[in-house]
Every structure is written in structure tokens, then in C-alpha cells.
Amino acid sequence: MFFSSPPPAPASASAAAPEESPRASGGWLARLRSGLKRSSDTLSSGLKNVFARRTLDQAALEELEDLLIQADLGPKPAARLVKDLGATRLDKTVTDAEVRAILAESLASILAPCAKPLEIDPTKKPFVVLMVGVNGNGKTTTVGKLAHGYREQGLSVLLAAADTFRAAAVEQLVAWGERTGCPVVVGPPKGDAAAVAFRAYEQARAEGRDLLLVDTAGRLHTHDNLMQELAKIGRVLKKIDPEAPHATLLVLDATTGQNAHAQVETFKALTPISGLIVTKLDGSAKGGVLVALADRFGLPIVAVGVGEGVSDLRPFDATAFARALVGLEDDRQSKQELDMSCRGDEEPST
Amino acid sequence: MFEGLNTKLGAIFDRLGRRGVISEGDITDALREARVALLEADVALSVVKDFTVKVKERALGQDVLRSVAPGQQVIKIAHDALLDMLGTTAEPLNINVAPPAVVLMLGLQGSGKTTTAAKVARFLQGTQRRKVLLASLDVRRPAAQEQLAVLAEHVGVASLPIVPGQDPLGITRRALQAARQEGFDVLILDTAGRLAVDEDLMAEAAAIRDLAQPHEKLLVLDAMTGQDALTTATHFHAKVGVTGLVLTRLDGDARGGAALSLRAVTGCPIKFLGTGEKVEALEVYHPDRLADRILGMGDVVSLVEKAAATVDKTEAEAMATKMFTGGFDLNDLAKQLRQVRKMGGLSSLLGFLPGVGKIKDQLKAANVDDRVIARQEAIILSMTLKERRDASLLGASRKRRIAKGAGVEVQDVNRLLKQFFEMEKTLRQVRRKMGPGGLAGLMGGGVSDDPDKVLARLKRGF
Numbered sequence: 001m002f003f004s005s006p007p008p009a010p011a012s013a014s015a016a017a018p019e020e021s022p023r024a025s026g027g028w029l030a031r032l033r034s035g036l037k038r039s040s041d042t043l044s045s046g047l048k049n050v051f052a053r054r055t056l057d058q059a060a061l062e063e064l065e066d067l068l069i070q071a072d073l074g075p076k077p078a079a080r081l082v083k084d085l086g087a088t089r090l091d092k093t094v095t096d097a098e099v100r101a102i103l104a105e106s107l108a109s110i111l112a113p114c115a116k117p118l119e120i121d122p123t124k125k126p127f128v129v130l131m132v133g134v135n136g137n138g139k140t141t142t143v144g145k146l147a148h149g150y151r152e153q154g155l156s157v158l159l160a161a162a163d164t165f166r167a168a169a170v171e172q173l174v175a176w177g178e179r180t181g182c183p184v185v186v187g188p189p190k191g192d193a194a195a196v197a198f199r200a201y202e203q204a205r206a207e208g209r210d211l212l213l214v215d216t217a218g219r220l221h222t223h224d225n226l227m228q229e230l231a232k233i234g235r236v237l238k239k240i241d242p243e244a245p246h247a248t249l250l251v252l253d254a255t256t257g258q259n260a261h262a263q264v265e266t267f268k269a270l271t272p273i274s275g276l277i278v279t280k281l282d283g284s285a286k287g288g289v290l291v292a293l294a295d296r297f298g299l300p301i302v303a304v305g306v307g308e309g310v311s312d313l314r315p316f317d318a319t320a321f322a323r324a325l326v327g328l329e330d331d332r333q334s335k336q337e338l339d340m341s342c343r344g345d346e347e348p349s350t
Numbered sequence: 351m352f353e354g355l356n357t358k359l360g361a362i363f364d365r366l367g368r369r370g371v372i373s374e375g376d377i378t379d380a381l382r383e384a385r386v387a388l389l390e391a392d393v394a395l396s397v398v399k400d401f402t403v404k405v406k407e408r409a410l411g412q413d414v415l416r417s418v419a420p421g422q423q424v425i426k427i428a429h430d431a432l433l434d435m436l437g438t439t440a441e442p443l444n445i446n447v448a449p450p451a452v453v454l455m456l457g458l459q460g461s462g463k464t465t466t467a468a469k470v471a472r473f474l475q476g477t478q479r480r481k482v483l484l485a486s487l488d489v490r491r492p493a494a495q496e497q498l499a500v501l502a503e504h505v506g507v508a509s510l511p512i513v514p515g516q517d518p519l520g521i522t523r524r525a526l527q528a529a530r531q532e533g534f535d536v537l538i539l540d541t542a543g544r545l546a547v548d549e550d551l552m553a554e555a556a557a558i559r560d561l562a563q564p565h566e567k568l569l570v571l572d573a574m575t576g577q578d579a580l581t582t583a584t585h586f587h588a589k590v591g592v593t594g595l596v597l598t599r600l601d602g603d604a605r606g607g608a609a610l611s612l613r614a615v616t617g618c619p620i621k622f623l624g625t626g627e628k629v630e631a632l633e634v635y636h637p638d639r640l641a642d643r644i645l646g647m648g649d650v651v652s653l654v655e656k657a658a659a660t661v662d663k664t665e666a667e668a669m670a671t672k673m674f675t676g677g678f679d680l681n682d683l684a685k686q687l688r689q690v691r692k693m694g695g696l697s698s699l700l701g702f703l704p705g706v707g708k709i710k711d712q713l714k715a716a717n718v719d720d721r722v723i724a725r726q727e728a729i730i731l732s733m734t735l736k737e738r739r740d741a742s743l744l745g746a747s748r749k750r751r752i753a754k755g756a757g758v759e760v761q762d763v764n765r766l767l768k769q770f771f772e773m774e775k776t777l778r779q780v781r782r783k784m785g786p787g788g789l790a791g792l793m794g795g796g797v798s799d800d801p802d803k804v805l806a807r808l809k810r811g812f
């Protein structure tokens with residue numbers, strides 16, 4: 001899988017931009033762990049206080065529910081999870097670690113079916129990926145990261161700058177093109193986004209490219225006209241291949257709370273979504289809304305973003321995510337497990 | 351904005367308010383529902399807890415439950431508790447200092463700093479006639495400096511020339527110097543997005559602050575942010591210091607709970623709201639008006655103000671009387687359409703009114719939008735006075751004549767009439783919400799000519 005390839009030597013483009021996050025020294029596994037760790041710090045310390053040697057009584061359960069809410073699971077899913085936990089364990093004495101393990105397991109069992117990488121169908125030349133989502137959540141950066149990953153795998157990648165609206169959005173993608181060594185198709189400023197996508201598709205076909213990544217403008221799902229513009233991009237691509245775009249990836253920002261539900265719902269209603277990419281998991285936001293989203297929509301979570309550098313994209317590992325969410329990455333055993341589960345990912349999956 | 355939360359809380363407390371007798375259990379139930387509604391709106395858990403504890407304490411403390419209108423009292427208590435959380439004063443940008451006033455934009459990646467910097471620059475230069483300089487210290491994100499330069503040009507504000515390879519502190523020094531030498535009133539410094547937990551970048555932000563000595567440090571936060579709003583605000587406040595908040599993307603359907611969390615955690619006022627991608631989409635924020643709106647009571651102050659600014663007082667008063675006491679006809683509608691148009695459209699008007707979230711949706715469904723208002727006016731003006739007074743006179747042939755006169759299709763006339771009846775219904779509903787006698791009833795019989803009195807009355811009444 002592309003995300004697992006070793007970090008590359010920094011590209012020569014844009015010296016000022018960070019190729020890696022500053023704290024990224026210890027290799028990608030360390031980074032994953034530190035990213036997830038931060039996500040779970042609050043939750044983790046909270047849990048420790050609550051559950052060190054005590055009965056799992058109503059008060060303890062309520063505190064547990066609070067911790068899940070603070071991780072953005074949403075009040076109702078949090079209540080349900082804790083109720084289930086209580087049903088089996090109420091009034092038993094449990095240790096801190098036990099409660100966490102049980103909780104992590106139930107979280108992981110919800111998330112696991114969604115941990116699916118993006119499958120690139122090699123018979124499509126190019127395989128067209130459309131990147132969509134609300135403003136500022138990391139679409140362009142993720143296009144850059146994907147371009148880097150797939151190029152490392154030896155695919156020939158073309159980028160399409162179909163955000164013709166935002167100031168310097170094109171320049172931003174062009175910089176990513178330079179950084180990753182992928183050409184970028186651009187159109188005139190404020191021009192027609194669909195026309196850029198169409199032209200890029202034609203060019204990618206003519207050049208025999210493996211992959212076309214189409215970056216689109218950020219749009220709030222509540223703006224009908226902008227959603228229609230997105231639908232138009234899809235329609236125009238279909239003129240070349242009725243099956244295009246072959247994948248539409250919805251980017252979600254991990255800092256987003258319960259509004260993520262409305263985002264997924266609305267984008268999904270407009271166009272089939274092949275998978276989600278969750279960005280900014282290197283921050284303090286916990287991304288717990290993913291649990292409810294997984295439960296409700298069952299969409300594949302194809303990757304997570306853990307930084308601003310080219311190689312800060314990771315496969316989504318449900319167990320590691322769930323365990324980290326409840327603060328289980330600290331002990332040695334889970335570290336080993338995390339190691340193992342990540343090592344498994346290094347085998348190419350396609 | 352805040353509509354989801356508004357509708358939910360409104361419904362919860364509405365139920366309570368309609369009861370003659372309430373028990374402690376009723377309050378507990380209502381607060382449990384309110385807790386879920388607030389959490390689903392992404393209000394930080396600790397803030398929600400403070401709110402429910404406070405309301406419950408106060409509701410059970412005094413002789414509330416035994417009073418004449420206990421439900422109303424509880425609503426007032428909830429309202430006051432929200433106000434406590436939001437603060438009561440609207441504070442303008444602190445730029446009345448010896449120039450240049452320095453404004454530092456801070457926040458997580460992608461929250462809207464650069465866009466907001468341009469919006470604020472445009473606001474200060476346009477509305478407040480300040481000479482503004484924009485400078486980007488973002489050397490991390492590709493094309494970030496170009497983005498600000500493009501936006502600056504678009505809004506007609508000066509921006510510091512880009513010098514490749516310079517670090518944020520170097521740019522800051524250059525910007526300060528340029529601002530002083532070239533006589534700028536305000537210098538707005540846009541910074542790279544940074545995680546609140548990123549020690550290195552937070553230290554960089556602190557260094558920029560120490561060098562620039564900003565008069566305003568604005569934390570820009572996405573209105574869709576979840577529980578992390580609390581963590582982020584706490585960190586930025588602790589490490590760099592925040593003087594004001596900006597909430598962006600309120601043009602979406604986020605319930606905006608972060609607004610409550612932010613204010614509660616930092617104690618800083620929210621100063622601006624971002625309501626779109628375009629540079630005009632910026633609103634000055636009124637913290638004191640939000641509680642009403644969140645509880646579904648409508649932003650009556652804004653309504654009254656807006657009315658005062660656009661329509662003359664007697665007309666406004668007459669309109670209010672008609673709207674709240676009933677008995678208006680197509681003639682009044684035409685007059686109102688004109689006023690409504692001046693006040694920013696019907697939907698914006700209704701958004702200010704108490705408990706009309708749902709009704710507003712109905713109106714939207716009925717396609718009452720501002721573009722058709724002018725056409726509707728034309729239709730009404732093509733009617734005879736008699737017809738305007740009694741819409742039921744309008745049969746097929748009259749409609750054809752009117753359509754011809756107004757240069758529209760008969761179905762447009764039909765649509766207008768449908769909307770008119772729809773509106774009659776709406777106003778009936780509003781009146782019902784306001785109790786017997788409508789607004790007049792609230793005010794003890796006569797329509798007051800003093801908006802402040804009306805307001806005070808409304809607040810007490812709800």
C-alpha cells in the first residue's frame with residue numbers, strides 16, 4: 001500500500017514549505033503513534049482517573065460517557081455504548097485497563113468494517129479520483145499526499161486544478177505538483193471547473209496516465225449552487241467514461257463535530273462517495289464522530305491525514321485508532337500490537 | 351445560523367412554558383433534553399454542564415415552581431444563563447490606538463484566517479475609512495502568501511510585497527516598518543495555521559506576538575468545530591493570548607455550539623462572524639443577542655434596529671400592529687413587500703422573530719424569496735383597490751386581467767395569492783405564539799411606540 005513506503009528524500013520544491021512535520025523525526029510509526037496519542041491524551045488521562053480500581057457503577061459509567069462525548073462521539077452514541085458496557089459489567093469491579101480494552105474492542109468492531117484502502121483499478125487508464133468536501137478541510141493537501149504516495153508506487157499521476165474559485169488555489173496545487181513531480185492541468189482564473197477536469201481527463205488519456213486526481217473547490221454542503229457545480233464536474237467526466245469518476249473521496253476534518261453527519265449525508269445524496277479521508281488527526285481533536293459515521297453510513301475510511309508534509313497520510317487502522325482513542329497506546333503490549341498491525345499493512349494490497 | 355439548536359431548545363422550553371404547573375421532574379427532563387441538544391450542537395461538555403447546573407439550581411431555588419407562570423420563569427432563567435455564558439457586551443475591534451494598530455490572526459489549519467484577514471481589511475478600509483496593510487507570515491502552506499496578495503488586490507487593500515525566503519519574524523519586522531513609514535492605520539498579520547498542541551509553532555506564534563505587540567489577537571475558528579474548540583481555545587489563549595474571536599462558515603448548517611464554548615473558555619468576545627467565502631461575507635457580532643436566538647426567541651433587538659434603520663417609525667409601528675394584531679390585506683402586503691425588501695428580505699426578517707424557525711422553512715418551501723418580491727408588488731399594484739382589500743373576489747377572469755397588467759403569467763398571480771394566504775396563516779401562528787391579543791396583548795392593550803418598551807415586554811413575556 002502506498003502509505004507504507006518509507007519516507008522519501010525531501011523534494012527540492014519550495015524550500016520554505018515543511019516536507020515533514022517538525023516532530024516527525026522517529027519514522028512514520030512513531031508519528032502515527034504520537035498523532036494518535038495526542039488525539040487520546042485527554043480521554044486517556046480522564047479514563048485513568050475514573051477507572052483505577054473501582055466498581056463500574058452508575059457514576060463511573062456516567063463519567064465514561066462524558067469522556068466519549070468529549071471525544072466527539074456524539075451524546076447519543078456515547079450513551080448507547082456506555083449502556084451496553086454497563087449491561088454486561090454493572091457493579092463489577094474492573095481495572096482501568098479492562099474497561100479500556102472492552103471499550104476499545106466495541107469501538108473497533110464498529111470501525112473495522114470501514115477500514116478499506118482505495119482500490120485503484122488498473123484497467124482504467126486513467127483511474128479518475130474526485131476530491132470533494134467542505135472548505136479548508138485538507139482536499140488540496142491530500143491530493144498532494146496521494147500524488148506522492150502513488151508516484152512512489154510507480155504510477156504515472158496527473159493532477160487537475162478544478163478549484164478555479166479560491167484565491168491562489170491553483171498556485172497551491174501547482175506547488176504540490178512540483179513537490180511531488182506530477183504535472184498539473186490548470187484553467188483560467190474563475191473559469192469553469194468542469195472544463196478543467198474534462199481537459200485534464202483528455203490529457204491523461206492521451207498521455208496514458210494511470211491516475212488522475214481532481215482537486216475541487218471547498219463547498220459547504222448547504223450551498224445548492226456549489227453542489228450543482230460539483231454534479232456538473234461528475235457529468236462532464238462521464239462524457240468520456242460513463243463510470244468516471246471511478247472514485248469520489250469525501251474529505252473530513254477531524255476537528256469537525258456533529259456537523260460531519262450533515263456533510264456526509266448531503267454529499268452522499270449528491271454523488272456516490274467511495275470513501276472518506278479524515279485529516280488533521282495529528283491535532284488535539286479526537287475524530288470520534290467517525291465512530292458514529294461508520295455505524296450510520298458504513299463508508300470506507302481509506303486514509304487519515306496526520307500532518308502537512310507529503311508523507312503524512314496513513315491507512316486507517318480501526319484497532320489502533322480505537323485503542324488510541326481510549327488511551328491504550330501507552331503500554332508496551334499495545335505498542336507491539338500496533339507495530340504488528342502496521343507491519344501487516346506494508347504488504348502491497350493490490 | 352444556530353437554527354437547529356434554536357428549534358430544538360425552543361421546542362423543549364416551549365413545552366415547559368405552556369404548562370401551568372411544573373414539577374422538579376419536569377425541569378430535570380427538560381434539562382436532560384437541552385443537554386443532548388446542546389451537545390449535538392457541539393457545545394463543550396463542561397459548558398453544557400455549567401449551564402444545566404445553573405438553570406436547575408436557580409429554577410429550584412426561588413419560589414419558581416409555585417409561581418404563576420413557572421414555565422415562563424424557567425425559560426427566563428435559561429435565557430439568563432445563556433447570556434451569562436455569552437457575555438452581554440458587543441466589543442468593537444480595538445484599533446483606536448496610535449497607528450499602526452496591529453491585528454494578529456491566529457488559528458488551526460484551514461479555519462479561515464487568510465480569508466477573514468481580507469474581509470476585516472475590507473471592512474475597516476470601507477466602513478471605517480482606515481488605511482490598512484495586509485501581510486502574510488505564512489511561509490508553510492504552499493501559495494499562502496499569494497492567496498493573501500490576491501485577496502488584498504481584490505478588496506483594494508495594500509499588501510506587503512512578498513520576499514521569498516524570509517521567515518515569519520523577518521516579515522513581521524518588515525511589515526511593522528512599512529506600516530509605520532507609509533502611515534497605515536491598521537496592520538493585519540495573517541499567520542500560518544497551527545495545531546494548538548504543536549509546541550514549536552505555538553512558540554513561534556508567541557515570538558511573533560512579542561515582536562509585533564498586537565492590539566488584537568483574533569482566534570479564528572470554524573463554526574463546525576466539535577468538542578476540540580475548547581482545547582484549541584484554551585491552548586491559544588494560554589500560549590499566545592487571545593483578545594477576540596471570529597467564527598467562520600456560519601453560512602452552513604452548523605449549530606454553532608462552539609460559539610458558546612469559546613466565549614466561556616476564553617472570556618473573550620466574539621467579534622466577527624464569517625458567513626461565506628466571498629469577501630463581503632462578514633458580520634459584526636452581537637454577543638448579547640445570541641441567547642434569545644438560541645432559545646428560539648428571536649433576535650428582537652436586531653429586528654427593531656433593522657426596522658428603525660430602514661423604515662420610518664410610524665410606518666414600522668403600523669406594520670407591527672398589522673402583523674401582530676391581524677386584519678391585513680393585499681394592500682398592506684404590497685406596502686410590506688416594499689419595506690421587507692428594504693429590510694433585507696422576508697426570510698431575514700422572520701429569522702429575527704421568536705419561534706418561527708419552522709415557519710421560515712414553510713415560507714422557503716412556498717418560495718417567498720426576495721427576487722419575486724418586486725414582481726409580487728407589481729401584481730398587487732395591478733389590482734383594483736377593492737380587490738386588494740378582499741382577495742376572495744379574485745376569480746379566473748380577474749386574475750387574467752391582473753396577470754396581463756403586471757406582465758406575468760396567471761400562475762404567478764395564483765402563487766402570490768397562495769403566499770398571501772400562507773402568510774396570513776403564518777401570522778396567525780405567530781400571534782398564537784405570542785398569546786391572546788398578540789403583541790398588543792403583551793403590551794396591555796395598546797401598541798407601544800417605544801421599541802425599547804416593546805422589547806423589555808417581549809423579554810419578560812417570554
Ligand SMILES: Nc1nc2c(ncn2[C@@H]2O[C@H](COP(=O)(O)OP(=O)(O)OP(=O)(O)O)[C@@H](O)[C@H]2O)c(=O)[nH]1
Nearest residue numbers: 135136137138139140141218280305306307459460
Ligand atoms: N495538521 C494538519 N494540517 C493539515 C492536514 N491536512 C491539511 N492540513 C492543512 O490544512 C490547511 C488547509 O488545507 P488545504 O489542503 O488547503 O484544504 P482544502 O480543503 O483544499 O481547502 P479549500 O480548497 O480552501 O477548501 C492547510 O494549512 C494544510 O496544510 C493534516 O492532516 N494535518
Ligand SMILES: Nc1nc2c(ncn2[C@@H]2O[C@H](COP(=O)(O)OP(=O)(O)OP(=O)(O)O)[C@@H](O)[C@H]2O)c(=O)[nH]1
Nearest residue numbers: 135136459460461462463464465543599624625626
Ligand atoms: N463557506 C465559507 N467558507 C469560508 C469562510 N471563511 C473562509 N472560508 C473558506 O475556507 C477555506 C479556507 O480558508 P483560508 O482563509 O484559506 O483558511 P486559513 O485559516 O487561512 O488556512 P491555512 O492558512 O491553511 O491555515 C477557503 O476555501 C475559504 O474560501 C466562511 O465564512 N464561509
Ligand SMILES: [Mg+2]
Nearest residue numbers: 139140163169
Ligand atoms: Mg483546496
Ligand SMILES: [Mg+2]
Nearest residue numbers: 463464488494
Ligand atoms: Mg491562511
